[in-house]
Amino acid sequence: QSALTQPASVSGSPGQSITISCTGTSSDVGSYNLVSWYQQHPGKAPKLMIYEVSKRPSGVSNRFSGSKSGNTASLTISGLQAEDEADYYCCSYAGSRTFVFGTGTKVTVL
């Protein structure tokens, strides 16, 4: 499978909202509501932020939200904070009980 496509970087000022896209195909993102999002700070392990497109695990701020339209999933961060500066990866079910990750997006808080 080919990696899902994400913008290399997205930036915003504190308090603003930003959206990260994750584009796949009809074989992965488009066919299943099984997209998850992970936050990764430098030198740290990824952390689950969103699962099943729009569900938040316990303890994750409600400033993080997810959605999907067609072959593209999106992660929106509202009220951007300095601590949100990190890399973000999407991941989708890709059929046959397999996974495919996105290319990753670096979020910069200006």
Next chain:
Amino acid sequence: QVQLQESGPGLVKPSETLSLTCSVSGGSITSYYWSWIRQPPGKGLEWIAYIYYSGSTNYNSSLKSRVTISVDTSKNQVSLKLSSVTAADTAVYYCARVLIPAAPSARYYYYMDVWGKGTTVTVSS
């Protein structure tokens, strides 16, 4: 709270086999799937494989011919072997608990909810 700890040699020679272990603590390895994911320096995440505590496995097709994943329930450990390594296999290797429904046709879960801190493996002579 379940914790995962990866371990293994930090340096592997080209053409040799990379062997890593993931130790699960704070919870049982049973009733869950366990996965390996890697991240080359400065690059993105790549799913490698997963295994159920019963031994059922699934692999990334691009690595399948070189990868073996196994589980030892008595030790609460999951292992990864990657053969014929090259410099392209240099990466941080993560172990993660992955939620997968028991029924293959079910369309829920499919995400990694607990991750280890990762272990760096360099392939070099």
